[in-house]
Amino acid sequence: MASSPLRLVASVVTTCVVAAGGLAVTYSVTAPRIAAQERAAEQRAMAKVLPDAARFEPVAPVLLDAAKKAAAAGQIEGLWRGYAASGDDAGWCIRVSARGYGGPVRMVIGLDRNGKVQGLTILSMNETPGLGTRVESEQWFLKQFTELPAGFGDRDVRALDAISGATRSSRAVKNCVAAAGAAFLAIRGR
Amino acid sequence: MKHLMQVFVRGITRENPLMILMIGLCATLAVSTQFQGAVFMGIAVIFVLTMSNAIISVFRRFIPDEVRIPMFIVVIASFVTIVDLVMKAFVPSVYAFLGIWIPLIVVNCIILGRAEAFAYHNGVLASIADGLGMGIGYTAVIVLFAFVRELFGSGAVKFLGATLVGLPSWYPAPAVVLLFPGAFVLFGLFLALWRALVSRVGEERGVCR
Numbered sequence: 204m205a206s207s208p209l210r211l212v213a214s215v216v217t218t219c220v221v222a223a224g225g226l227a228v229t230y231s232v233t234a235p236r237i238a239a240q241e242r243a244a245e246q247r248a249m250a251k252v253l254p255d256a257a258r259f260e261p262v263a264p265v266l267l268d269a270a271k272k273a274a275a276a277g278q279i280e281g282l283w284r285g286y287a288a289s290g291d292d293a294g295w296c297i298r299v300s301a302r303g304y305g306g307p308v309r310m311v312i313g314l315d316r317n318g319k320v321q322g323l324t325i326l327s328m329n330e331t332p333g334l335g336t337r338v339e340s341e342q343w344f345l346k347q348f349t350e351l352p353a354g355f356g357d358r359d360v361r362a363l364d365a366i367s368g369a370t371r372s373s374r375a376v377k378n379c380v381a382a383a384g385a386a387f388l389a390i391r392g393r
Numbered sequence: 394m395k396h397l398m399q400v401f402v403r404g405i406t407r408e409n410p411l412m413i414l415m416i417g418l419c420a421t422l423a424v425s426t427q428f429q430g431a432v433f434m435g436i437a438v439i440f441v442l443t444m445s446n447a448i449i450s451v452f453r454r455f456i457p458d459e460v461r462i463p464m465f466i467v468v469i470a471s472f473v474t475i476v477d478l479v480m481k482a483f484v485p486s487v488y489a490f491l492g493i494w495i496p497l498i499v500v501n502c503i504i505l506g507r508a509e510a511f512a513y514h515n516g517v518l519a520s521i522a523d524g525l526g527m528g529i530g531y532t533a534v535i536v537l538f539a540f541v542r543e544l545f546g547s548g549a550v551k552f553l554g555a556t557l558v559g560l561p562s563w564y565p566a567p568a569v570v571l572l573f574p575g576a577f578v579l580f581g582l583f584l585a586l587w588r589a590l591v592s593r594v595g596e597e598r599g600v601c602r
Binding site: 206210211214218219222225226229230233234236329331333334368 | 426455458463464468470481568
Protein backbone atom coordinates (compact mmCIF):
# COMPACT_ATOMS: atom_id res chain seq x y z
CA MET A 204 0.00 0.00 0.00
CA ALA A 205 1.70 3.18 -1.19
CA SER A 206 1.24 6.37 0.77
CA SER A 207 0.49 9.67 -0.93
CA PRO A 208 3.56 11.87 -1.55
CA LEU A 209 2.01 14.57 0.59
CA ARG A 210 1.84 12.23 3.56
CA LEU A 211 5.44 11.18 3.12
CA VAL A 212 6.64 14.77 3.04
CA ALA A 213 4.40 15.79 5.93
CA SER A 214 5.60 12.99 8.22
CA VAL A 215 9.30 13.57 7.55
CA VAL A 216 8.95 17.35 7.98
CA THR A 217 7.01 16.93 11.23
CA THR A 218 9.65 14.56 12.63
CA CYS A 219 12.46 16.94 11.73
CA VAL A 220 10.71 19.97 13.22
CA VAL A 221 9.97 18.18 16.50
CA ALA A 222 13.53 16.82 16.66
CA ALA A 223 15.04 20.23 15.96
CA GLY A 224 12.88 21.76 18.70
CA GLY A 225 13.99 19.17 21.22
CA LEU A 226 17.62 19.69 20.31
CA ALA A 227 17.31 23.47 20.54
CA VAL A 228 16.01 23.15 24.09
CA THR A 229 18.79 20.73 25.11
CA TYR A 230 21.39 22.94 23.49
CA SER A 231 20.24 26.10 25.23
CA VAL A 232 20.36 24.29 28.59
CA THR A 233 23.78 22.72 28.12
CA ALA A 234 25.64 25.36 26.06
CA PRO A 235 26.63 27.68 28.94
CA ARG A 236 27.80 24.70 30.98
CA ILE A 237 29.86 23.32 28.12
CA ALA A 238 31.52 26.72 27.56
CA ALA A 239 32.24 27.00 31.29
CA GLN A 240 33.75 23.49 31.35
CA GLU A 241 36.04 24.33 28.43
CA ARG A 242 37.19 27.57 30.04
CA ALA A 243 37.76 25.79 33.35
CA ALA A 244 39.79 23.04 31.65
CA GLU A 245 41.95 25.65 29.94
CA GLN A 246 42.46 27.58 33.18
CA ARG A 247 43.32 24.37 35.05
CA ALA A 248 45.87 23.46 32.40
CA MET A 249 47.43 26.94 32.51
CA ALA A 250 47.58 26.98 36.31
CA LYS A 251 49.29 23.60 36.18
CA VAL A 252 51.99 24.53 33.68
CA LEU A 253 52.72 27.98 35.15
CA PRO A 254 52.21 27.58 38.92
CA ASP A 255 53.67 31.02 39.74
CA ALA A 256 50.99 32.88 37.83
CA ALA A 257 47.71 33.88 39.47
CA ARG A 258 45.94 35.24 36.40
CA PHE A 259 46.32 34.94 32.64
CA GLU A 260 45.66 37.48 29.92
CA PRO A 261 45.54 36.75 26.19
CA VAL A 262 48.22 38.70 24.30
CA ALA A 263 47.64 41.24 21.53
CA PRO A 264 46.86 39.78 18.07
CA VAL A 265 50.10 41.26 16.66
CA LEU A 266 52.14 39.22 19.10
CA LEU A 267 50.10 36.09 18.44
CA ASP A 268 50.71 36.48 14.70
CA ALA A 269 54.43 36.90 15.24
CA ALA A 270 54.48 33.77 17.38
CA LYS A 271 52.50 31.80 14.80
CA LYS A 272 54.90 32.81 12.04
CA ALA A 273 57.99 31.89 14.06
CA ALA A 274 56.77 28.43 15.12
CA ALA A 275 57.50 26.13 12.20
CA ALA A 276 57.27 22.80 14.06
CA GLY A 277 53.68 23.16 15.27
CA GLN A 278 50.63 25.40 15.21
CA ILE A 279 50.32 28.04 17.93
CA GLU A 280 46.65 28.16 18.92
CA GLY A 281 46.74 30.57 21.82
CA LEU A 282 49.13 32.73 23.77
CA TRP A 283 48.66 34.12 27.27
CA ARG A 284 50.76 36.24 29.55
CA GLY A 285 50.82 35.07 33.16
CA TYR A 286 50.95 37.52 36.06
CA ALA A 287 51.81 36.62 39.64
CA ALA A 288 49.53 37.71 42.49
CA SER A 289 51.87 40.68 43.11
CA GLY A 290 51.40 41.83 39.51
CA ASP A 291 54.85 40.71 38.40
CA ASP A 292 55.38 39.17 35.01
CA ALA A 293 55.34 35.40 35.57
CA GLY A 294 55.89 34.17 32.00
CA TRP A 295 53.90 32.81 29.08
CA CYS A 296 51.35 30.10 28.45
CA ILE A 297 51.31 28.71 24.95
CA ARG A 298 48.65 26.42 23.53
CA VAL A 299 50.12 24.53 20.63
CA SER A 300 49.35 21.48 18.50
CA ALA A 301 51.43 19.22 16.28
CA ARG A 302 50.58 16.15 14.23
CA GLY A 303 51.04 12.83 15.99
CA TYR A 304 50.31 9.29 14.85
CA GLY A 305 46.53 9.40 15.18
CA GLY A 306 45.83 13.10 14.75
CA PRO A 307 46.87 16.35 16.38
CA VAL A 308 48.43 16.32 19.85
CA ARG A 309 47.31 19.50 21.64
CA MET A 310 49.37 20.80 24.54
CA VAL A 311 49.66 23.75 26.88
CA ILE A 312 53.22 24.77 27.67
CA GLY A 313 54.26 27.23 30.37
CA LEU A 314 57.48 29.21 29.94
CA ASP A 315 58.93 31.54 32.54
CA ARG A 316 60.17 35.07 31.74
CA ASN A 317 63.49 33.74 30.48
CA GLY A 318 61.99 31.01 28.32
CA LYS A 319 62.61 28.02 30.57
CA VAL A 320 59.87 25.38 30.50
CA GLN A 321 57.98 25.51 33.81
CA GLY A 322 55.51 22.81 32.99
CA LEU A 323 53.64 21.20 30.14
CA THR A 324 50.51 19.15 29.79
CA ILE A 325 48.62 17.36 27.04
CA LEU A 326 45.11 18.73 26.46
CA SER A 327 43.96 16.15 23.96
CA MET A 328 45.42 13.48 21.72
CA ASN A 329 44.29 10.52 19.70
CA GLU A 330 47.37 8.32 19.95
CA THR A 331 47.33 4.52 20.17
CA PRO A 332 46.28 3.45 23.69
CA GLY A 333 49.14 1.71 25.49
CA LEU A 334 51.79 2.82 22.97
CA GLY A 335 51.48 6.46 21.91
CA THR A 336 49.64 7.45 25.08
CA ARG A 337 52.79 6.64 27.04
CA VAL A 338 54.05 10.14 26.18
CA GLU A 339 51.62 11.18 28.89
CA SER A 340 51.77 8.22 31.29
CA GLU A 341 55.58 7.86 31.45
CA GLN A 342 56.52 10.67 33.82
CA TRP A 343 60.18 11.03 32.78
CA PHE A 344 59.28 11.85 29.21
CA LEU A 345 57.44 15.12 29.85
CA LYS A 346 59.71 15.93 32.78
CA GLN A 347 62.86 16.06 30.63
CA PHE A 348 61.51 19.13 28.79
CA THR A 349 61.54 21.12 32.03
CA GLU A 350 65.30 20.58 32.14
CA LEU A 351 65.91 22.37 28.84
CA PRO A 352 68.00 25.55 29.18
CA ALA A 353 66.34 28.99 28.96
CA GLY A 354 65.96 30.14 25.37
CA PHE A 355 66.31 26.59 23.99
CA GLY A 356 66.11 25.95 20.26
CA ASP A 357 65.05 23.15 17.91
CA ARG A 358 68.34 21.34 18.29
CA ASP A 359 68.09 21.11 22.10
CA VAL A 360 64.63 19.60 21.84
CA ARG A 361 65.64 17.09 19.20
CA ALA A 362 68.52 15.83 21.35
CA LEU A 363 66.11 14.60 24.06
CA ASP A 364 65.07 10.96 24.37
CA ALA A 365 61.97 9.58 22.70
CA ILE A 366 59.87 6.65 23.87
CA SER A 367 60.60 3.49 21.91
CA GLY A 368 57.49 2.20 20.18
CA ALA A 369 56.01 5.69 20.26
CA THR A 370 58.36 7.50 17.90
CA ARG A 371 55.79 9.61 16.13
CA SER A 372 53.87 10.46 19.29
CA SER A 373 57.13 11.50 20.94
CA ARG A 374 58.00 13.60 17.91
CA ALA A 375 54.63 15.36 18.11
CA VAL A 376 55.30 16.37 21.73
CA LYS A 377 58.82 17.50 20.81
CA ASN A 378 57.44 19.54 17.91
CA CYS A 379 54.99 21.21 20.28
CA VAL A 380 57.79 22.19 22.65
CA ALA A 381 60.06 23.30 19.80
CA ALA A 382 57.24 25.46 18.42
CA ALA A 383 56.71 27.02 21.84
CA GLY A 384 60.45 27.72 22.12
CA ALA A 385 60.54 29.34 18.68
CA ALA A 386 57.46 31.40 19.52
CA PHE A 387 59.09 32.60 22.72
CA LEU A 388 62.24 33.72 20.90
CA ALA A 389 60.10 35.73 18.49
CA ILE A 390 58.08 37.53 21.15
CA ARG A 391 60.52 37.83 24.06
CA GLY A 392 60.78 41.29 25.49
CA ARG A 393 57.84 42.64 23.53
CA MET B 394 3.78 -9.13 32.14
CA LYS B 395 5.39 -12.49 31.60
CA HIS B 396 5.77 -11.67 27.92
CA LEU B 397 7.48 -8.33 28.76
CA MET B 398 9.85 -10.13 31.10
CA GLN B 399 10.70 -12.62 28.37
CA VAL B 400 11.40 -9.85 25.87
CA PHE B 401 13.58 -8.10 28.44
CA VAL B 402 15.63 -11.17 29.39
CA ARG B 403 16.02 -12.24 25.77
CA GLY B 404 18.00 -9.06 25.06
CA ILE B 405 20.47 -9.94 27.76
CA THR B 406 20.91 -13.66 27.18
CA ARG B 407 19.56 -15.50 24.16
CA GLU B 408 19.63 -12.50 21.79
CA ASN B 409 22.42 -10.50 23.39
CA PRO B 410 23.39 -7.86 20.80
CA LEU B 411 27.14 -8.37 21.24
CA MET B 412 27.42 -12.06 22.01
CA ILE B 413 24.69 -13.56 19.85
CA LEU B 414 23.47 -11.01 17.27
CA MET B 415 27.05 -9.66 17.03
CA ILE B 416 26.08 -6.17 15.96
CA GLY B 417 27.64 -2.87 17.02
CA LEU B 418 31.02 -4.50 17.56
CA CYS B 419 33.16 -1.70 16.11
CA ALA B 420 32.51 0.84 18.86
CA THR B 421 32.62 -1.96 21.44
CA LEU B 422 36.14 -3.03 20.57
CA ALA B 423 37.28 0.60 20.36
CA VAL B 424 36.02 1.96 23.68
CA SER B 425 36.54 -1.13 25.84
CA THR B 426 40.12 -0.12 26.68
CA GLN B 427 38.83 1.77 29.71
CA PHE B 428 36.31 0.54 32.29
CA GLN B 429 34.96 3.99 33.10
CA GLY B 430 34.44 4.87 29.43
CA ALA B 431 32.64 1.56 28.85
CA VAL B 432 30.24 2.22 31.75
CA PHE B 433 29.21 5.58 30.30
CA MET B 434 29.06 4.18 26.77
CA GLY B 435 26.67 1.52 28.10
CA ILE B 436 24.49 4.11 29.82
CA ALA B 437 24.39 6.17 26.62
CA VAL B 438 23.34 3.14 24.57
CA ILE B 439 20.63 2.12 27.09
CA PHE B 440 19.19 5.64 26.99
CA VAL B 441 19.23 6.04 23.21
CA LEU B 442 17.96 2.52 22.56
CA THR B 443 15.08 2.71 25.04
CA MET B 444 13.99 6.22 24.04
CA SER B 445 14.15 5.60 20.29
CA ASN B 446 12.35 2.26 20.66
CA ALA B 447 9.61 3.93 22.73
CA ILE B 448 9.11 6.89 20.37
CA ILE B 449 9.15 4.77 17.22
CA SER B 450 6.72 2.30 18.72
CA VAL B 451 4.29 5.05 19.80
CA PHE B 452 4.24 6.60 16.35
CA ARG B 453 4.61 3.40 14.34
CA ARG B 454 1.13 3.70 12.80
CA PHE B 455 1.89 7.21 11.55
CA ILE B 456 5.26 6.32 10.03
CA PRO B 457 4.80 5.54 6.31
CA ASP B 458 6.70 2.46 5.19
CA GLU B 459 8.55 4.28 2.39
CA VAL B 460 10.25 6.85 4.63
CA ARG B 461 10.61 4.85 7.83
CA ILE B 462 14.41 4.63 7.73
CA PRO B 463 15.02 8.40 7.42
CA MET B 464 12.52 8.98 10.20
CA PHE B 465 14.18 6.38 12.44
CA ILE B 466 17.53 8.03 11.82
CA VAL B 467 16.21 11.48 12.70
CA VAL B 468 14.75 10.16 15.96
CA ILE B 469 17.93 8.25 16.85
CA ALA B 470 20.23 11.13 15.89
CA SER B 471 18.24 13.51 18.09
CA PHE B 472 18.60 11.31 21.16
CA VAL B 473 22.29 10.75 20.45
CA THR B 474 22.84 14.51 20.17
CA ILE B 475 21.07 15.00 23.50
CA VAL B 476 23.40 12.43 25.12
CA ASP B 477 26.38 14.06 23.42
CA LEU B 478 25.56 17.54 24.75
CA VAL B 479 24.68 16.33 28.25
CA MET B 480 27.90 14.29 28.56
CA LYS B 481 29.98 17.20 27.30
CA ALA B 482 28.37 19.46 29.90
CA PHE B 483 28.43 17.16 32.94
CA VAL B 484 31.17 14.52 32.55
CA PRO B 485 33.83 16.21 30.39
CA SER B 486 36.61 13.76 31.34
CA VAL B 487 34.55 10.80 30.15
CA TYR B 488 33.52 12.73 27.06
CA ALA B 489 37.17 13.41 26.23
CA PHE B 490 37.84 9.66 26.23
CA LEU B 491 34.74 8.52 24.32
CA GLY B 492 35.03 11.39 21.83
CA ILE B 493 33.81 10.43 18.37
CA TRP B 494 32.20 7.19 19.58
CA ILE B 495 29.30 9.03 21.19
CA PRO B 496 28.11 10.73 17.97
CA LEU B 497 28.77 7.42 16.20
CA ILE B 498 26.02 5.74 18.28
CA VAL B 499 23.75 7.12 15.52
CA VAL B 500 25.13 4.55 13.09
CA ASN B 501 25.37 1.76 15.69
CA CYS B 502 23.44 -1.13 14.11
CA ILE B 503 21.94 -2.16 17.45
CA ILE B 504 19.80 0.97 17.63
CA LEU B 505 18.55 1.02 14.05
CA GLY B 506 18.30 -2.77 14.07
CA ARG B 507 15.96 -2.81 17.07
CA ALA B 508 13.91 0.08 15.67
CA GLU B 509 13.38 -1.77 12.40
CA ALA B 510 13.10 -5.32 13.71
CA PHE B 511 11.20 -4.75 16.94
CA ALA B 512 9.84 -1.30 17.77
CA TYR B 513 8.19 -0.82 14.35
CA HIS B 514 6.09 -3.96 14.81
CA ASN B 515 5.44 -4.13 18.55
CA GLY B 516 3.64 -2.26 21.30
CA VAL B 517 5.15 0.50 23.40
CA LEU B 518 5.71 -1.50 26.57
CA ALA B 519 7.26 -4.43 24.72
CA SER B 520 9.51 -2.02 22.81
CA ILE B 521 10.67 -0.37 26.01
CA ALA B 522 11.36 -3.81 27.50
CA ASP B 523 13.27 -4.74 24.37
CA GLY B 524 15.29 -1.50 24.48
CA LEU B 525 16.14 -1.93 28.15
CA GLY B 526 17.00 -5.61 27.72
CA MET B 527 19.19 -5.06 24.66
CA GLY B 528 20.79 -2.01 26.27
CA ILE B 529 21.57 -3.81 29.51
CA GLY B 530 22.78 -6.86 27.58
CA TYR B 531 25.14 -4.57 25.66
CA THR B 532 26.30 -2.75 28.78
CA ALA B 533 26.91 -5.93 30.76
CA VAL B 534 29.16 -7.36 28.07
CA ILE B 535 31.09 -4.16 27.25
CA VAL B 536 31.66 -3.35 30.93
CA LEU B 537 32.91 -6.85 31.69
CA PHE B 538 35.04 -6.82 28.57
CA ALA B 539 36.56 -3.42 29.41
CA PHE B 540 37.19 -4.52 32.99
CA VAL B 541 39.27 -7.47 31.80
CA ARG B 542 41.08 -5.41 29.15
CA GLU B 543 41.94 -2.52 31.45
CA LEU B 544 42.99 -4.82 34.29
CA PHE B 545 45.34 -6.96 32.21
CA GLY B 546 46.32 -4.26 29.72
CA SER B 547 47.26 -1.45 32.08
CA GLY B 548 47.50 -3.25 35.44
CA ALA B 549 44.72 -1.43 37.31
CA VAL B 550 41.04 -0.59 36.86
CA LYS B 551 40.06 2.99 37.67
CA PHE B 552 36.63 4.57 38.01
CA LEU B 553 36.19 8.35 38.37
CA GLY B 554 39.73 8.72 39.70
CA ALA B 555 39.58 5.87 42.24
CA THR B 556 41.44 2.62 41.68
CA LEU B 557 39.03 -0.31 41.94
CA VAL B 558 41.45 -3.22 41.48
CA GLY B 559 45.16 -3.27 40.83
CA LEU B 560 47.55 -6.01 39.89
CA PRO B 561 50.89 -6.24 41.73
CA SER B 562 53.60 -4.08 40.20
CA TRP B 563 55.65 -7.03 38.94
CA TYR B 564 52.91 -7.76 36.41
CA PRO B 565 54.29 -6.49 33.05
CA ALA B 566 50.91 -5.24 31.62
CA PRO B 567 51.26 -6.18 27.94
CA ALA B 568 50.06 -3.34 25.71
CA VAL B 569 48.69 -5.82 23.16
CA VAL B 570 45.63 -6.35 25.38
CA LEU B 571 44.71 -2.70 24.81
CA LEU B 572 45.39 -2.86 21.07
CA PHE B 573 43.04 -4.27 18.45
CA PRO B 574 44.64 -7.73 18.09
CA GLY B 575 44.18 -8.26 21.83
CA ALA B 576 40.60 -7.05 21.56
CA PHE B 577 39.80 -9.63 18.88
CA VAL B 578 41.46 -12.51 20.74
CA LEU B 579 39.74 -11.62 24.01
CA PHE B 580 36.43 -11.15 22.24
CA GLY B 581 36.76 -14.65 20.81
CA LEU B 582 37.36 -16.04 24.30
CA PHE B 583 34.31 -14.14 25.58
CA LEU B 584 32.18 -15.62 22.80
CA ALA B 585 33.35 -19.14 23.61
CA LEU B 586 32.58 -18.63 27.31
CA TRP B 587 29.17 -17.16 26.53
CA ARG B 588 28.32 -20.10 24.27
CA ALA B 589 29.40 -22.54 26.95
CA LEU B 590 27.67 -20.87 29.91
CA VAL B 591 24.71 -18.80 28.77
CA SER B 592 23.44 -20.03 25.41
CA ARG B 593 23.54 -23.69 26.36
CA VAL B 594 21.08 -23.16 29.22
CA GLY B 595 18.46 -22.02 26.67
CA GLU B 596 19.12 -24.98 24.42
CA GLU B 597 18.67 -27.55 27.13
CA ARG B 598 15.33 -26.10 28.08
CA GLY B 599 14.36 -26.35 24.44
CA VAL B 600 13.55 -22.66 24.05
CA CYS B 601 15.96 -22.01 21.20
CA ARG B 602 14.35 -21.72 17.83
